[in-house]
Amino acid sequence: MLANISVGGQKNMTLNEFPIRNAGGVLSRIVGNAWRRCGIGLVALGVAGCAVGPDYQKPTVEIPATFKEGVDWQRAQANPQGSLTSTWWLAYQDDQLTDLIGKALKANQSIAQAEAAYRLAQATVEANRASLFPTVTAGLSGSRTGVGAGAVGSSTTATRAGVSNSVNANVAASWELDLWGEIRREVESSKASAQASDAQLAGERLSISATLATDYFLLRQDDFDIESLKQQQHIDERILDMTRAGFIQGTQSNDEVLVAQDSLELVIADLQTTQTAREQSEHAIAVLIGVPPGSFTLTPRPDYAFVTPVVPLALPSQLLERRYDVVSAERTAAAANAKIGAAEAAFYPTLDLSAQGEFQHNTLAHLFSLPNRIWTLGPDLAATIFDGGARTAAVREARATYDGDVAAYRGTVLSAFESVEDGLSNWNHLQQQEQAFANIYQRNQQLFSSEHAQFQVGSASEQSLLTQQLTLLQAQQNLKDTQSSLTQASVTMIKDLGGGWQWDEAQGGAVSTGAPSASGPKADPSVTEASAH
Template sequence: MKHSQAPMYKTLLAAAAAALFLSACAVGPDYVRPGTEEPVAFKENKDWKTATPKDQELRGNWWEIYQDPQLNSLVEQVNISNQNLVQAEAQFRQAAALVQSARAAYLPTVSASVSATRSGGGRNSSSTLVNSANGGSVSNSFSLGPSVSWEPDLWGRISRTVEANQATAQASAADLQATRLSAQATLAQDYLQLRVLDAQQKLLDDTVAAYQKSYQLTQNQYAVGVVAKSDVIQAQTQLKGAQAQALDNGVLRAQLEHAIAMLTGQPASTFSIAPTTMVAVLPAIPVGVPSTLLERRPDISGAERRAAAANAQIGVAKAAYFPNLTLSASGGFQSNSFANWLTVPNRIWSLGPALAATLFDGGARRAQSDQAIAGFDASVAAYKQTVLTGFQEVEDNLAALRILEQEAAVQDETVKSARLAVELILNQYKSGLVNYTSVATVQATALSAERSALDIQNRRLSASVLLIKALGGGWDQSQLPVNKVLNDRDATIAGAKPAAQ
């Protein structure tokens, strides 16, 4: 390097060294996780039957707790083929790509250009362009060279942007898990309700068969003059009503079957589930303590990560108050002769820092800073509300399970009494001691009791699924991608694909 270039070179090195030193600073507040009021214990948990010590935590495949192989198979299909999951996974990849884009600003921008131009000059008395033969001139210009530009992160604008994008990507990963858990829970609810409807269908079919026998009994007794025609008509009315209920039961079952097809990513027209007896059992669910809920629910983690992203945006807004330093360098060759283009005498270069600051913007930066602060306050409120909602959902479903367990015990006694009443009244009718109205009344009461018992069973199963969902399923905050993973795009994408757990 020539001696005349040394002062500029030293100036550039000094500017770069100062920039590197200052880039360790980042304006704006450092993130602190917002505080929340966490109860010591769930209010409804004191009477809850906890699981055995070996099952103190929900596992990843939480649906296996119901011990139904077909349910397990369907949930696995949800994990692979559910289109909402595919969409959430793509959105996570978008967020991860933004992290890479933000990190690219740490590094210099290197570009290269090559050009060849031919220009002419000279004007006649009419001020028109003429060629060289009429006294004008024509020149050639050839240039080739790279250029480097770098903006050091003096005030932490880039680092805060990276911090915000990383937190947003983690929130997107939590959203993916929340979408997955929601789809799994919805499928489990639909499937379990479908199986209860199968049990209800069997009850109605058995009832129709019983009513058919009662109708035949009244016809026989009417034929020998024991009972009036009204008994036959009443028995027939009761039979037709039961048949209508049996047919109507198929409407909801078909809708649930179609919903399950959609959740598993299959056309409803080609999907079916054969009726069978109930296999699933009501599980004992490990609840834990409220403090763990903040780490076990993906929606809470997502809301917390959005608060972190909003906090980093405050730093980005604050950095706009400070000047920007740009270090640039370029070099190459320039000549008006193609033959002598790439030679040492035609070498060119330039070095230099540039410092730019906004002196007046009409309050735009103040408005952006206020907007960022307000956005952070809103995200903190959303986070705290999500936490409160989480506690409410756990308490709601604990209460539902506790009360429904008591109701089921009472309803079981009601069913036993109703069945005994049917047996006694039917025998009395055969002996001519009561009219058919008494038979119809106790049979209707028994059917209602049986259906109520099945409804309670369905509500208990549904509440158990909702409790598991409220507890976060088998998910844990440690499953969120860390910043190191977010900086590795391939690893991030591989970890985000919706696949069977």
């Protein structure tokens, strides 16, 4: 479906030497007459509103009324194209974490790659949309040809000796009429693909920020564990010295010395493992923010207090409808549906409209005159009669692709519900675990205080006090590790829900509900500083 108009001619004069107004009038009449003879083109434009192929309907998905693990599921109007923009990490009240995530969102290479893919998808939409509009080109050429007297006789055509000039100026316009909506279906498909790419970009940003937050909280957990293990190592070394002294004095056996040695070595081994994990978390954070690991260091904070946002009792449906993988899968299915119409359009005939006007003369002064005009006009209607089933196969391929994308979309929604259910289950049990470790820690604080009081009055040995201090340190470490796991679980839930707890209709993004609070009771400073005297 091509409409083409070109006007060519020769010109080699200045504006003062050539009657521009007359030439413009002649040129306008030539082009106007050509288009007036293209009545069939108007008919084509009249039917260009139709587009073959199925119109897209969002695939149906079964949505449960509630979550199994205790959070109500509130049905709401779906927003499959809702992009994700939120600052959920502010709920953790850590300026250093906020700064790191800000750096990662600007410098991370995975985000840069996803952003480039989105810009590529946008360019594809623009390229497809441009096919709906005319294309106009212009050209100017000139030549000077000389033929000698001796060359005339050797020429195969009639040629006269002498010098001739030729200047050609032409303007051409072409337009593909979208009779059956093939181009519009391609635009529809590319727009849906761009929306899927946009969702993937948002998902990459969410994934990077959530990964950084998780690595950061792991690092802060390691900070505390390293400090606690160092204290335990110091205490185990003291107990080993006392046990060896008792063995020399005959009050303790060699087996007790071996047990004390094993306890010390286990703490040393755990310390090495924890230090390795801390260093690797620091390296991972450096890569996420786009800097070499060798030039990046985070100062240890063994007294770090983990903060966990409050999970609401009800969640609106947009939280899963806007998940980047769900949005991307749904938009991919929409793009595949539009491809069906583009494939079906190949069964219909194509109509090419062409019109051309031209002036030819051997002198510039008389170039633009009616006797020198040349014009052609004619439609070209073409249809494929036999192609060996290629078009049918293309339609079947498009439909199969669409069916596969619909299945992928439904599977993605199911996986989204699964991840949320897993996250809620983990959250519920970690809360109970935290409470249990908090109770153990509080009882061991009481036991240590009692043992310390007995040691001061001489009714308890230093070794028994050190042993009780070890138990208290281990209880505190268990509590702190669980608090870290609970904070990391909240990050995972935020990621699984698409970037926040609640959909803010005014902001068009996610916000957290409830004031964040520190997990569990405060650690007793005396535990980290206590020593037997």
